[in-house]
Amino acid sequence: MGAKVNITDxxxxxxxxxxxxxxxxxxxxMPTLHAAQRIFGCIPLPVQKIIANELDVxxxxxxxxxxxxxxFSVEPKGENIVSVCLGxxxxxxxxxxxxxxxxxxxxxxxxxxxxxxxFTLEATRCIGACGLAPVFTVNDEVYANGSVQMVKKxxxxxxx
Amino acid sequence: xxxxxxxTIDGRQISVPSDYTIMKAADSIGISVPRLCFLxxxxxxxxxxxxxxxxxxxxxxKTSCSTKVxxxxxxxxxxxxxxxAVSFNLELLAGNHKFECWKCSRENSCEFLDxxxxxxxxxxxxxxxxxxxxxxxxxxTSEAMMLDSSKCVLCGRCVSACxxxxxxxxxxxxxxxxxxxxGPAQFHNLEDAGCIYCGKCIQACPTGAIRExxxxxxxxxxxxxxxxxxxxxxxxxxxxxxxxxxxxxxGTNVEGQMFAALKALGIHEIIxxxxxxxxxIIEEGHEFINRVQNGGVLPMFTSCSPGWVNYLELYYPEYxxxxxxxKSPQQMAGALIKTYYAKKLGKDPKDIYSVSIMPCVAxxxxxxxxxxxRDGYMDVDLVLTTRELARIIRHxxxxxxxxxxxxxFGDLASYTGAASIFGASGGVMEAALxxxxxILEGKSTPVEFTEVRGxxxxxxxxxxVAGIDVNVAVVHGGAAIKGFFKMMKSTGKQYHFxxxxxxxxxxxxxxxxxxxxxxxxxKYDVRALRSKVLYNIDHNTExxxxxxxxxxxxxxxxxxxxxxSHKSHELLHTHYNKRSFYDVKI
Numbered sequence: 001m002g003a004k005v006n007i008t009d010x011x012x013x014x015x016x017x018x019x020x021x022x023x024x025x026x027x028x029x030m031p032t033l034h035a036a037q038r039i040f041g042c043i044p045l046p047v048q049k050i051i052a053n054e055l056d057v058x059x060x061x062x063x064x065x066x067x068x069x070x071x072f073s074v075e076p077k078g079e080n081i082v083s084v085c086l087g088x089x090x091x092x093x094x095x096x097x098x099x100x101x102x103x104x105x106x107x108x109x110x111x112x113x114x115x116x117x118x119f120t121l122e123a124t125r126c127i128g129a130c131g132l133a134p135v136f137t138v139n140d141e142v143y144a145n146g147s148v149q150m151v152k153k154x155x156x157x158x159x160x
Numbered sequence: 161x162x163x164x165x166x167x168t169i170d171g172r173q174i175s176v177p178s179d180y181t182i183m184k185a186a187d188s189i190g191i192s193v194p195r196l197c198f199l200x201x202x203x204x205x206x207x208x209x210x211x212x213x214x215x216x217x218x219x220x221x222k223t224s225c226s227t228k229v230x231x232x233x234x235x236x237x238x239x240x241x242x243x244x245a246v247s248f249n250l251e252l253l254a255g256n257h258k259f260e261c262w263k264c265s266r267e268n269s270c271e272f273l274d275x276x277x278x279x280x281x282x283x284x285x286x287x288x289x290x291x292x293x294x295x296x297x298x299x300x301t302s303e304a305m306m307l308d309s310s311k312c313v314l315c316g317r318c319v320s321a322c323x324x325x326x327x328x329x330x331x332x333x334x335x336x337x338x339x340x341x342x343g344p345a346q347f348h349n350l351e352d353a354g355c356i357y358c359g360k361c362i363q364a365c366p367t368g369a370i371r372e373x374x375x376x377x378x379x380x381x382x383x384x385x386x387x388x389x390x391x392x393x394x395x396x397x398x399x400x401x402x403x404x405x406x407x408x409x410x411g412t413n414v415e416g417q418m419f420a421a422l423k424a425l426g427i428h429e430i431i432x433x434x435x436x437x438x439x440x441i442i443e444e445g446h447e448f449i450n451r452v453q454n455g456g457v458l459p460m461f462t463s464c465s466p467g468w469v470n471y472l473e474l475y476y477p478e479y480x481x482x483x484x485x486x487k488s489p490q491q492m493a494g495a496l497i498k499t500y501y502a503k504k505l506g507k508d509p510k511d512i513y514s515v516s517i518m519p520c521v522a523x524x525x526x527x528x529x530x531x532x533x534r535d536g537y538m539d540v541d542l543v544l545t546t547r548e549l550a551r552i553i554r555h556x557x558x559x560x561x562x563x564x565x566x567x568x569f570g571d572l573a574s575y576t577g578a579a580s581i582f583g584a585s586g587g588v589m590e591a592a593l594x595x596x597x598x599i600l601e602g603k604s605t606p607v608e609f610t611e612v613r614g615x616x617x618x619x620x621x622x623x624x625v626a627g628i629d630v631n632v633a634v635v636h637g638g639a640a641i642k643g644f645f646k647m648m649k650s651t652g653k654q655y656h657f658x659x660x661x662x663x664x665x666x667x668x669x670x671x672x673x674x675x676x677x678x679x680x681x682x683k684y685d686v687r688a689l690r691s692k693v694l695y696n697i698d699h700n701t702e703x704x705x706x707x708x709x710x711x712x713x714x715x716x717x718x719x720x721x722x723x724x725s726h727k728s729h730e731l732l733h734t735h736y737n738k739r740s741f742y743d744v745k746i
Contacts, residue, residue: 045346045744058329059354059742063345067334074346 004117005076007046011039015047019054028055033065033072042076078113078120080158082106084136084146087126094147095134099123101151102136118159167233182213182224182235192679193237194246194275196253196366197315198225200682202324203364208253208315210246210275213237221245247279255285256294257367258310264368265547268405268554269675271366272313297341302351304525305359305372309341312369317678318342318361325360325664326638331370342369345742354741356470357522358638358662359671372521372545372672376552379515379542383426388513389505391429392422393493393572396437397519397583397667398546400693404674405550406560411689413697416565421549422517423566424558429505430568433516434575436492437582437591439715440464441706443732444486445595446723448657452628457481459631459655462588464488466526467662467671469736471641477738485733489582490516490523491532493572494539495731500719501572509535515542517549519583519670522662531734545672574711577607577698584691585636585666586612586619589659593623593632594705600626607704613695615665615687618644631655637664668694 018035022028032051036043043051043066045059052059066072084090084099099110102121106114113120129135132144138154162177169186176185186193197208204225212221216234221242224235236242254276261267276283285291299307316333319342323329330353331342344353361370382388403414422430448460463469463484472479487495493516498509505512516523520543526532527540544552553560567573578594581587590609597605611621612632617640620633633655635644641660648655663669665687676686703709720728 045348045742048345049742049744058323058332059345060332060334060343061329064332064334068336 005040005042005044007040012050014039015050016054019051023055029057029062029065033062037072040076042073044074044076076113076117079118080138081120081122082136082138082154083122083124083127085125085127085129085134086123087130087133089126089130090134093134095136097148098134098136098146098151101148102155105151105155119155165229165231165233167229167231167235169235170237176229178229178231180229182215182222182227182229182233183211185229186213186224186235186237187682191237193224194278195225195678196271196275196313197317199317199320199364199678203315203317203320205316205320208313209249212242212245214239214242243279247281250275250279250281251283251285253313254281254283255291257286257313258293258296258308259283264311265371265374265551266365266368266675267551269677270368271677273367294338297343297347299343299347299350300373301349302355302357302525303373303528304357304521304523305350305355305362305370306374307343307347307350307370309343309369311367312342313367314340314342315366316342317364317366318370321360321364324639326356326358326662327640327642328354328356328638330355331361348742348744351525352741352743354474356467356474356638356662357520357525357671358467359521360638360663362521362671363669363673363675366678372548373524374548375524375542375544376548376555379425379544379552382513382515382542385513387511389428389507389511390426390513390515391431391497391501392427392515392517393431393433393436393490393497394418394422394517395433395490395519395523395583395667396580396694397670397673397690398517398549400583400668400690401519401673402546402550404676405547405554408561410676410680410684410686411692413693414560415697416567417560417563418549419568420563420566421553421558421560424563425552425556427515429501429570431493431497431501431570431572432568432575433489433493434579434582435572435709435711436489436496437464437579438576438706438709438712439492439732440486440489440582440588441578441591441595442712442716442723443492443728444484445592445599445706447484447486448592448596449599450724452630452656459633459658460484462592462657462659464582464588465661465663465667466520466522467638468641468660469526470522470739471638471660471662473736473739474741475642476645480736480738483736485729485735487532487732487734488523488526490518490543491526491539491734492732494527494532496572496715498534498537498539499731500715504571510537513541514539515544516540517544517546519546519667519673520663521545521671523672529734546670547672547674550674571711571714574709575701576706576709577701577704578706579709580697580701581694583667584613584694585661585664586614586634586659587666587694588661589632589634589657591706592657592659595707597623597625598705598707602626612659613691617664618647630657632657632659634659636661636666638662640664665691 048062134146195211206223206226211224213224214236297309399415403412461482497514502509524543578591589612668690
C-alpha cells in the first residue's frame with residue numbers, strides 16, 4: 001500500500017545527531033520535526049517515539065503537532081507530490097476539474113498516495129500565483145494555466 | 161498580602177482579592193457562571209466559551225474563567241445576549257454529541273447534560289441533521305478503559321489531567337478543525353500507549369467520552385447463571401465514597417449499606433478485601449524483614465496499586481527487583497476465594513464467579529494478567545468500579561438510603577484498622593510499620609505513624625527500629641512518582657521501604673470512584689474527606705495491627721502454614737515484566 005518508509009540505522013543516527021544539536025536550544029521540537037520529515041519523508045509513530053524519548057515530550061503531544069501542520073505527515077508520501085491549487089482564482093478557473101482528473105488517472109483520493117508509491121495527490125490553498133491560474137505544482141515545479149488535458153501528459157512524463 | 165479590588169457583579173458590589181478571575185469572584189457570592197472546560201488548577205484554557213460574561217465598557221463577551229478582576233469593573237453574568245450566546249454554543253456541541261444517556265456511564269454525573277438542561281437546549285442541529293456528524297472513533301480494546309469520540313466535547317480536561325496529575329501525557333489533541341480528536345497518538349490502542357490506567361482523565365471528563373470498560377452486564381448475566389456461586393469482595397475505599405452516588409455528603413462511611421446492597425443484588429457470598437489487606441501486610445512485612453536481614457534488594461517498593469505497577473513496568477523496569485512480590489489484596493483475595501474458600505463452601509472453583517468492587521480502573525486489567533489464575537480459571541472473574549456498583553444498584557431500584565446496614569460474616573471478612581487505611585496514601589506504609597516494627601523489636605510498638613499521612617506529594621520519615629535507621633517514603637500520583645525517581649537518583653539517598661500509589665491521595669481518589677463535578681472539586685478537599693472515613697474506621701476498630709487479626713492467625717494455621725511459605729508463594733505472590741509501548745511495526 002502506497003510508499004514504504006525506510007527507517008535505516010543511518011537515518012536514525014542522523015536524527016539523533018540533529019536532536020543533539022537542537023536540544024541545546026529552547027523549543028527543540030519544531031526544528032526536530034522538520035528534520036525528521038526531511039530525513040524519513042514522513043514522521044510515523046516509531047520515529048515519534050524516538051523523538052519523544054530524546055526530547056522528553058509525550059508521543060501524543062508530538063503526534064498532535066505532526067497532524068496539525070500540513071507540512072508534516074504520518075504516512076509516507078509518494079516520490080512526486082502533486083498539489084492542485086483550490087484557491088479562489090484557480091477554483092473559479094476550473095482547478096477542481098484538474099484535481100478530479102489527477103484523482104481519476106492516478107486512482108487515488110485527495111491526500112492519498114498511489115499504490116506504486118510514485119504520486120501523492122494533495123489539494124492546496126492559494127499558492128500566490130493567481131495570475132497563472134489555474135495552477136498546480138509537482139514537487140517544486142509550478143505548472144501554469146493548467147488544464148485537464150495536461151494531466152495525462154504530466155503523469156506520463158513523471159512515470160518515465 | 162492580597163490586594164483587594166471593588167467590582168460589581170449583577171448589581172452587587174463586592175470586594176475580592178485582585179488575583180481573582182471574574183468566575184471566582186462570582187462563585188464567592190453564589191453566582192454560578194456556566195462552565196464546561198474549566199477545572200481549577202488543571203485545565204484553565206477557556207476553550208469552551210460557555211462561561212462568557214459582559215464586562216461594561218469592553219467589546220463582546222469575555223470568558224470569566226480567564227479574565228481577571230480590575231478595580232471598578234462592572235460585570236453582568238446573565239443578560240439576554242449571554243443567554244443566547246451560551247445556548248448557541250451548547251447547540252453546536254450537542255449537534256456533535258451522541259446521546260445515549262440511559263446507558264451512559266455518566267447517567268447522573270454528566271456536566272454537559274446538566275448544562276443542556278439548564279439552558280433548555282433544543283438540539284435542533286442534530287435533530288434536523290443540519291451538518292454531518294464527525295467520524296466516531298472508538299478506542300475500546302483495553303481491558304480497563306475506553307475512549308469514545310462520539311461523546312467527546314474536546315474540552316481538553318483529560319489532556320491536562322493526564323499531563324499534570326499522572327505526568328505522562330498519554331492523551332492529546334490530534335488533527336485539526338472538524339477532524340480534531342483527543343486520544344493517544346494516531347488513536348493508538350490505549351493498552352499499548354503507555355497508559356497506567358490511573359483514570360485521572362475519567363475523573364476530569366465532563367461527559368462519558370473516556371470511561372471504564374463498562375461491565376455491569378457481565379454481573380447481571382452471572383447472577384442469572386444458576387450454576388454459579390457469586391463471591392464478591394469490596395476494597396477499603398469503596399465504602400468511603402459509594403454514598404456520594406446516593407446523595408450522601410463526601411466523606412460518609414456507608415459500609416453497612418454497601419454490604420446490604422450487595423446482598424440485595426443477589427450476591428451469594430460477601431467477603432472484604434480488607435481481610436487480604438491485612439494478609440498483604442503479613443506477607444509484605446515478612447518479605448521486607450527478609451530483605452533487610454539477608455541483604456535483599458532495597459529499597460523495597462509496595463505492590464498493591466496496579467496503576468503504580470503499570471508505571472514501574474512501563475517506565476522504570478530496571479527497578480522491578482525492588483517491587484514486592486506480593487500480589488495486591490484484590491488478587492490475594494481472588495486466589496483464596498478459588499482455593500481455600502471454595503473448599504470451605506464445598507464448591508468446585510470453576511463454579512465460583514469471583515467479583516471485586518474496586519475504586520480503580522487499573523484493577524480491571526490487573527485481574528486479566530495471565531499469571532493471576534491457575535488450572536484454567538482466573539482468580540478474579542470480574543472487576544466493577546465503585547461507579548459501576550452504584551449504577552447497578554440504581555438500575556435495580558434498590559433503595560440504598562433505606563437499607564439496614566449489615567456486616568458480612570465468614571472467614572474472609574474480618575479486618576483490622578491497619579487494613580482499612582490501605583486506601584489512603586501512606587496507609588499501606590503505616591500498616592506495614594505497625595507490624596514490621598513489632599516483629600523486629602520483639603515488643604509492642606506504637607500504633608500510629610502520622611508522619612506518613614497526609615496529602616503532600618512525597619512524604620519521608622526515618623524510624624529507628626531494632627538498631628537500624630529505616631528510611632521510608634510515601635509517593636502518590638504519577639507526576640510525583642517521576643519526581644521521586646529523579647530525586648532518588650540525584651541525591652543517592654538510601655531508602656529502605658517506599659509506598660507508591662498510582663493515584664494522588666491513594667485509592668480513595670481512585671479512577672473508579674464516584675465523579676466529583678468540577679465545581680465540587682474546587683469546593684471540597686475530596687481526598688482529605690474520604691481519607692478521614694478510613695482513619696476513623698481505623699481509630700474505632702478493636703484491633704489496629706494486621707497481625708492481631710484472629711482470622712489472619714487462623715488462615716495461617718489452617719491453610720497457609722507460615723508467612724512466605726511455599727503455599728503463600730504459590731497463591732499470594734507474583735512476578736512482573738518489563739513492558740514497552742507504541743510497539744508499531746512498519
